[in-house]
Amino acid sequence: MKDYDYDLFVIGAGSGGVRAARMAAGFGAKVAVAEDRYMGGTCVNVGCVPKKLYVYAAEFGKAFKDARNFGWGSELPAFNWATLRDNKKTEISRLNAIYDNLLAGVKATVIKGRARIVDAHTVAVGEQCFSAGKILIATGGWPHIPKFPGSDLAISSNEVFDLEQFPKRLVIVGGGYISVEFAGIFNGLGAKVTQLYRGPLFLRGFDSDIREHAAQEIRKSGVDLRFDVNVESIAKGASGLQVSLTDGSTIEVDAVLYATGRKANLDGLGLENVHVKLSDAGNIEVDGNFCTTEPNIFALGDVTGGIELTPVALAEGMAFARRQFGGVESTVDYEFIPTAVFCQPNIGTVGYTEDKARAKFGKLRVFKSAFKPLKHTISGRDERTFMKLIVDRASDRVVGAHMMGPDAGEIMQGIAIAMRAGATKALFDTTIGIHPTAAEEFVTMREVWREDTE
Ligand code: FAD
Numbered sequence: 001m002k003d004y005d006y007d008l009f010v011i012g013a014g015s016g017g018v019r020a021a022r023m024a025a026g027f028g029a030k031v032a033v034a035e036d037r038y039m040g041g042t043c044v045n046v047g048c049v050p051k052k053l054y055v056y057a058a059e060f061g062k063a064f065k066d067a068r069n070f071g072w073g074s075e076l077p078a079f080n081w082a083t084l085r086d087n088k089k090t091e092i093s094r095l096n097a098i099y100d101n102l103l104a105g106v107k108a109t110v111i112k113g114r115a116r117i118v119d120a121h122t123v124a125v126g127e128q129c130f131s132a133g134k135i136l137i138a139t140g141g142w143p144h145i146p147k148f149p150g151s152d153l154a155i156s157s158n159e160v161f162d163l164e165q166f167p168k169r170l171v172i173v174g175g176g177y178i179s180v181e182f183a184g185i186f187n188g189l190g191a192k193v194t195q196l197y198r199g200p201l202f203l204r205g206f207d208s209d210i211r212e213h214a215a216q217e218i219r220k221s222g223v224d225l226r227f228d229v230n231v232e233s234i235a236k237g238a239s240g241l242q243v244s245l246t247d248g249s250t251i252e253v254d255a256v257l258y259a260t261g262r263k264a265n266l267d268g269l270g271l272e273n274v275h276v277k278l279s280d281a282g283n284i285e286v287d288g289n290f291c292t293t294e295p296n297i298f299a300l301g302d303v304t305g306g307i308e309l310t311p312v313a314l315a316e317g318m319a320f321a322r323r324q325f326g327g328v329e330s331t332v333d334y335e336f337i338p339t340a341v342f343c344q345p346n347i348g349t350v351g352y353t354e355d356k357a358r359a360k361f362g363k364l365r366v367f368k369s370a371f372k373p374l375k376h377t378i379s380g381r382d383e384r385t386f387m388k389l390i391v392d393r394a395s396d397r398v399v400g401a402h403m404m405g406p407d408a409g410e411i412m413q414g415i416a417i418a419m420r421a422g423a424t425k426a427l428f429d430t431t432i433g434i435h436p437t438a439a440e441e442f443v444t445m446r447e448v449w450r451e452d453t454e
Helices: 015-026 041-046 048-070 081-105 177-188 208-220 310-325 354-361 374-379 408-420 425-430 439-443
Strands: 006-011 031-035 109-112 115-119 122-125 128-137 141-143 169-173 192-197 224-227 231-236 241-245 250-253 255-258 262-264 297-299 339-341 347-351 364-371 385-392 398-404 448-451
Touching: 006 015, 006 115, 006 310, 015 031, 015 041, 015 081, 015 128, 015 310, 041 048, 041 081, 048 081, 048 177, 048 374, 081 109, 115 128, 169 177, 169 250, 177 192, 177 208, 177 339, 208 224, 208 347, 208 354, 208 385, 208 398, 241 255, 339 408, 347 408, 354 364, 354 385, 354 398, 385 425, 385 439, 398 408, 408 439, 425 439
Parallel strands: 006 031, 006 128, 031 109, 128 297, 169 192, 169 255, 192 224
Antiparallel strands: 115 122, 122 128, 141 262, 231 241, 241 250, 339 347, 347 398, 364 385, 364 448, 385 398
16 A cells, blocks of 8 residues: 555545544544635634623623613623634634644644645645645535625624624624524624515524524514515725615615635635535535545545534544544434523523424424413523424424523534434323423423314
8 A cells, every 4th residue: 555644635624624533543544734815713712602702792782681670780881892802812822732632632633724625635735735635625615695786895704703893883794594593692792783685584494483483583683684675785985884785775874794605715725636526506525424536535524514513524534533533433423412592591402493303294283382381481582592393293292392491502403302302292101301491392282283184
């Protein structure tokens, strides 16, 4: 066998790349990882982690108000953007160092710089070339801002965390979970937020009852949520950015955040030098074992355009390393992947939406619970929780669980385990609840809300 510098050369030290590198090295492979921006990738630096820290910050705003009716003083503390931003930076730097140490701990070589594939066994970083038995592309995604007059004045999620000044007036464009989360963050921190989505209802892909409930709750929380409208142009004015909309109106703001989608990060990667096929959407095509159309070159995580979540990239990294270096058959099961949207309140979801469940299983029984959380009976906050279970009528198996309410993300993890184990509605019903919680509603929904009959 030919002698290569490395058994595995990983391009991208994000969620998927680092996990694959660590596992492969653990199996005894000689591994290098190239990274040109930040250790830990999107999740650690400009994704899940800073986002969740900012969500915590945002939730204090309403909590201080809620506290008044529970007997706490009425003075609302002032928010300081620089404190949040700089404390976040400190925490991210700590995590970056941990990622460096994790790779050093398994004796993987970290090469700082942008990697370019030269041929099926060679990667260049700057002037240096490295040969490898296998190359793994784990370069993730990159925010995409469409071109229109003034589009260069818009920012993406990459920049929004580190803004010099807090944007007191903010337009957020997009209808996916990232735009919804940022709307909640900046609204909670005290900005005047307008969220624009070009379609009739945001959060495409989520259950339609959840989407409607979310629109209602997010509006109640103070976000000016507008559908069927888009940005035509952005121009600099004397007192802010003038954002002209397709409905003829104009909004003046301090910043415009575009969260309308992400594209595979392939710039300068050298794919023209190998036979790696891309999908129509521009993602790297892979089979169930992360093989591209070029033997010895593999890809996983966001760059493949699958389910763009950190735990999915991690699972893919592990399956790849086990199979290629551990001699273990290993694949990823993509059914019943739970996920959350950290808006206020949270959305948590696992399994099929009602529409998709009907298409796959046929006749369904659907259960719901909608209520004011106990806490808000005293806080006075006008917020309602919505929960929904979707049951395959033939097998009684619970095939979808959806919730919008406090801690929905935390609650849904346990429900996901039950659903993956094939739990039936009868099993949910015989499970004793934890009282008083919102989660107990998942085991006490008795009345059918909708049922498909003959
Ligand atoms: P990435 O983590 O993006 O890593 C790719 C790495 O490759 C980057 O560090 C990049 O610099 C590097 N790179 C790219 N090209 C090269 C090159 N040529 N040479 C060297 N290095 C290169 N997921 C969740 O599960 N939960 C969440 O709450 C969540 N929130 C999110 C919030 C935001 C704002 C965003 C943008 C994403 C969020 N995600 C969340 C998604 C999650 O961050 C991604 O799914 C995950 O990071 C994908 O991992 P990856 O390994 O595929 O790529």
